[in-house]
Amino acid sequence: MGNLAEPRAQQPALAELDYLLQRFRQVRATSEAICAPLQIEDYVIQSMPDVSPPKWHLAHISWFFEAFLLKPYLKGYKPLNDAYDHLFNSYYETHSTPFPRTQRGLISRPGVEDVYRFRQHVDRAMGELLVNPPQQHAAEIMRRVELGLQHEQQHQELLLMDIKHILAQNPLHPTYRSDLKPAPVVHNDRIRWHDYAEGVYHIGHAGGGFAFDCETPRHRQFVEAFQLADRPVSNREYLSFIADGGYARSDLWLSDGWALIRQYGWNAPFYWHRDENGWYEMTLSGLQPLDLEAPVCHVSFYEADAYARWAGARLPTEAEWEVAATDQPRRGNFLENDHLQPVAASIPHPGPAQLFGDVWEWTASAYRPYPGFRPLEGSLGEYNGKFMSGQMVLRGGCCATPEAHIRATYRNFFQPAMRWQFAGLRLAREL
Amino acid sequence: MGNLAEPRAQQPALAELDYLLQRFRQVRATSEAICAPLQIEDYVIQSMPDVSPPKWHLAHISWFFEAFLLKPYLKGYKPLNDAYDHLFNSYYETHSTPFPRTQRGLISRPGVEDVYRFRQHVDRAMGELLVNPPQQHAAEIMRRVELGLQHEQQHQELLLMDIKHILAQNPLHPTYRSDLKPAPVVHNDRIRWHDYAEGVYHIGHAGGGFAFDCETPRHRQFVEAFQLADRPVSNREYLSFIADGGYARSDLWLSDGWALIRQYGWNAPFYWHRDENGWYEMTLSGLQPLDLEAPVCHVSFYEADAYARWAGARLPTEAEWEVAATDQPRRGNFLENDHLQPVAASIPHPGPAQLFGDVWEWTASAYRPYPGFRPLEGSLGEYNGKFMSGQMVLRGGCCATPEAHIRATYRNFFQPAMRWQFAGLRLAREL
């Protein structure tokens, strides 16, 4: 759940409302554009418990506006279907009983058309609400709309992750889109290291724009001197790790990771396939030859950690990463770049390249609250805080993240065994 | 797999071929008619490992004709898509690698339209083959077409079972069809018993029409004298069993059944729901008040067996059932009657009523080979024989069985815990 760092006492100006409504329409349209290449059948499938059917995503992000804005604030609002409050609640236990997550793929109806009808219903009502919000709640409404849009942007990335996973189950290797932008032809140089001095740093969001609650409060951390690699680890480098027996040497692995790769027989990143002609990777353009210069992607935390140990380095902590990223421009390969696949950086860069976009970077830090952390009030307080156990932090966004959604203080988090997100790594080491 | 009891040496007459082609078209059309009320989304879902997505069923029954007729016998036949041979092979290990059963619901493509295109492709080619079959294979071709049609009829029942299961996952209780024929208003009399004398009986198919291999060879069994109830157990009677603590008395249950009902908390037949107004049942017309006079349905073998013990009776063996059914007319509530739900018998009957149709009747017999059993040659030999372990025999067909598909010697089989098929029971006892 997010908050605006400074609560606004005054009424929002008309221009602000107008701008918000415009953004609302843009963000909502983007979700539908992401789904446009799908067949109806694609919308229905839950290919593993962590994946949701695309039609569920589309409905759930509308439910969010209905549950937290339309029902409390739009006078006379009539839900399209009362059952949706149960069906499309993801995990807000204090709001209503969520429909069981693992059963989302068992529900054929409401169908895709119904879901789009639900979206239109919500969009019309949201338009009404934003044109003329009740005065006394206007600030809270704007705050929640902002949160709803950020939430929808998160689901845009999830949609792409899940679509990729769904299509990847299919031995026919179907293509999501055949018109994606191809990777540039680039050859990486060897990794170079950037140095950072020890000191007490401010970490967390400083206010002045949207941030999720878990990025706050801004606080101080002492960071020892360290070095950070100028780019993520590439597929070529990761292949050296594999060739050197990386998946067969217990000394490189955390104990949990070693148990995992032996249980499941992992010996390469997720989505990699090998045949007699070499390595291929399942992408949103179908099965493609592995791009050796691109950042390695779809690795678990355990694999990232083992690679770093093999390379004589380590993963950066999230504080180190933030120290390095804090004054860097937010440039990179995002959703809007239309690769939908990490690519090698083509342009020289003064600081570390590709901190933003391409691949989420696993950090060495467990996802835990910052000192003084307070979740949002009410059901929205379930957004982030209750997941602060058993997960590792990733930073920087990826090729499926909307550009406007990311920032240096952004904390993403996944369980260490997860691989279907666009996750890679960057090396750090002691100075 | 079936066989024609007497191999025909001579060529089939033109009229025979013509008739077969007509039947082919009818049977094929019925499968599509069954699916007509579905939305595309309904076609995709595998609601449990034993259920297959309707589009998979539609494709698989075409695959059967392709694999066992078009590829071996139609010169110049070109498959629509080579991958289908893998995707739509159900379990014929000696034919090609079957796509894993539990993953059928993870494959969005080929989509529904593609599947219908595949059906048309196969139908066209089958028409070609049947108009002018290669002389030396004509008898075998006719035998296999017959088998393919019987196979498709089995899947028609499976389609209805699976559609019911898929829709039943949905808390909205969607309706498959709202125009199904309603149940007659009837009040059952008390059960009456029919007597059968001891003796050596011939059991199994006598030839002169289609039968599956597992119904043969016809052989002798000694059957002790017994009595058989004149109708299946009704919902009203089953409610008395429940009211009498039937699900709480370990002495009524087989040990495996007792463990099962305690593990899963079963306390009523599958698809039953209770609220403050009484009992309801999920049907293909949606959630409906329980019809007290209708045969109890969707019970496991363990429940059937426990009910019979509670009632001071037992289940009939399959030989006893066949002795009773062998000279009875094949009348009953079948697919064609368009109830798609068991109903009480409305017409008095000289012998035991409802032996055919309404509900499959669990027998006391494990599904094992008859003395001298020989499976069909080649991959078709995998049709029945390899499942002769861990399953119980059911007899008589149900409200979702095509009428032409059933006969007195027909052996259906399910694992004793299964409940999504239309299965009920009829009592027997020692004379």
Next chain:
Amino acid sequence: MGNLAEPRAQQPALAELDYLLQRFRQVRATSEAICAPLQIEDYVIQSMPDVSPPKWHLAHISWFFEAFLLKPYLKGYKPLNDAYDHLFNSYYETHSTPFPRTQRGLISRPGVEDVYRFRQHVDRAMGELLVNPPQQHAAEIMRRVELGLQHEQQHQELLLMDIKHILAQNPLHPTYRSDLKPAPVVHNDRIRWHDYAEGVYHIGHAGGGFAFDCETPRHRQFVEAFQLADRPVSNREYLSFIADGGYARSDLWLSDGWALIRQYGWNAPFYWHRDENGWYEMTLSGLQPLDLEAPVCHVSFYEADAYARWAGARLPTEAEWEVAATDQPRRGNFLENDHLQPVAASIPHPGPAQLFGDVWEWTASAYRPYPGFRPLEGSLGEYNGKFMSGQMVLRGGCCATPEAHIRATYRNFFQPAMRWQFAGLRLAREL
């Protein structure tokens, strides 16, 4: 649970009681003799859910006498410890709550010494009861003592099965006894077939001695003509099946069996090990070179069934087996022969050899009730009947069965995947 075929109205004579008490002491002593070679630590372990710790066996067979004889019939009987009624009840749901089977290996106390003290306590009280039984219950008491002794004999075989399994977990391959009688040096001839005519046969126990309820009532079955092999399948023959790819050919297997051997990677009987010098077998004398002439042992029903199919034959039904065994002398390699391992038959035999002893022979028959079957009254009715689901019948006893315990009508049963019992097979075929 067993019954004496003819209920005796009169009082048992003193000599009968005296003889029963003598047998009681012998049977009880045998159980302790079986455990004598154990270390205390061996008594505690439950090496899989189906195995029970030896000290549990020893206590449970005493519990049986306490629960079904001492408590109901010995005036003033005081249990040694009231908790034992719960701890050592195996599965009699209608008697008291059984301690969960899978947790028997979690209970260190009562310890081994306590268990022996419990046995002595029960033995003393049983002596008292049998010297002077209450007149009106004397016949029932004798019936139950007989049942208790048969029960204890079953557990003698179970003790040896479980001790073997427990020691086999240990990479040190410990030896239960190093003084077991070695196998004779014999070379098997090729299998010869015995012929049996079709007809109506009487099957089941005829009375005139002890039998379990499941062996009754005696009834008629029609059996088609068949042939039965003159000896069980040998290890040498089973090795040919393995060498011929028996474990890699799906066409030889029942579907459940094929899934099983692929899931667990089975490629030989249980307890077999291979190293560069050839095949070894874990035995109660520790790891030993495989005896090629001995009957193959520790195979599942699925393996027995697949072997038979590979050999162009099949397993006999239990009726066929009983027809062949009914007039054969009960000679063979039993517990008392002190091999505790199946061995090749060394003496020529007029009928089929080794029907009794050496290995239990898997039959083609599911374990189901005979026509007219009635379980014993009360809790003792849980002895057999409730297990008549999901199991296959085995016949003839094995090298760990007490000789006096077996007979031609004896029906043993195990789930088809089980392998830790001494189970092999004999071939049958159509005449």
Next chain:
Amino acid sequence: MGNLAEPRAQQPALAELDYLLQRFRQVRATSEAICAPLQIEDYVIQSMPDVSPPKWHLAHISWFFEAFLLKPYLKGYKPLNDAYDHLFNSYYETHSTPFPRTQRGLISRPGVEDVYRFRQHVDRAMGELLVNPPQQHAAEIMRRVELGLQHEQQHQELLLMDIKHILAQNPLHPTYRSDLKPAPVVHNDRIRWHDYAEGVYHIGHAGGGFAFDCETPRHRQFVEAFQLADRPVSNREYLSFIADGGYARSDLWLSDGWALIRQYGWNAPFYWHRDENGWYEMTLSGLQPLDLEAPVCHVSFYEADAYARWAGARLPTEAEWEVAATDQPRRGNFLENDHLQPVAASIPHPGPAQLFGDVWEWTASAYRPYPGFRPLEGSLGEYNGKFMSGQMVLRGGCCATPEAHIRATYRNFFQPAMRWQFAGLRLAREL
């Protein structure tokens, strides 16, 4: 694995060796004293995968000396049994193949007597080694002996945890020792808060004595101002949480914890039992009425975290805990106090009471490496570092910890769901 902060270049003096040998004997004797009250049967049981049979513990801690000292450094050392190197290796993948952890309870032999013989064998050889260590390795030998003793002390606590767990499986509630020291009669005051100022603190071990590698390197952390409670949460306070519906309010729980308590039906700490007379707790003295003043114990991290949230506070981070503990005397209720159960503090205390002993205190910190962390070289490097995933840090030792084993920088760690260790909590909050 531990290290001595300053590597010693010079040879150890004779007095040092003598002292070490004395400590060696004392520590070794303590392990055996802990096991003295056990019956042989108790030594064998593995009551859950995380528990090891006591005889395994006793053997494993000897194996450690054999593997890392006797084999590399004692010339002519002969292992008692070569198989022990495999059987008693816990998890050192780079040393030899560890025997599977979950199967430790399946091995009856070597038996208890053999294990004590193994200990004597190792003790004799260690005596030999320490009387006359090879000069060039003397410093490393002393370092490793120290580590071996620390390792054995850890297993002393584990032995008590595991013995408690083993006996607690038994419905008879057996007593480990009936002569344990009783709890003092004390009434707790309300919690008081100690204040700590913000600042950059040094965290981690400063050298000058033994520490495990994970306590190093000493480094700086910025800690915001905070308050810490003057004692752990008591059973009485925890009962208020239960009475207030603590286990039924999803808003108090981390998502993983909520799923866990619903799956397993947890509604009180581990080892608590309730009957009509109130709450009892299984202890090493058997089942005892709950001591309301004693620190709550055997709670998971999730329960500790939920309690803290309910109480309007939070768990301290491990840095906060260390800041508070660093200058406190190491006094408390340890193994040597012979309660083997947490008790209320009976003596007023200037700083926070009971930081050491009684219960390990869950912290808010995930167990991750300190900046610049380097594991030990070789197999000993597997001691700590590879577990730095999925675990939370606990601080301060407990009533089963040897007093000499604990210190302010000591980092214990368990997975957040674990409850069989003596773990409680202390509250912290923002100043």
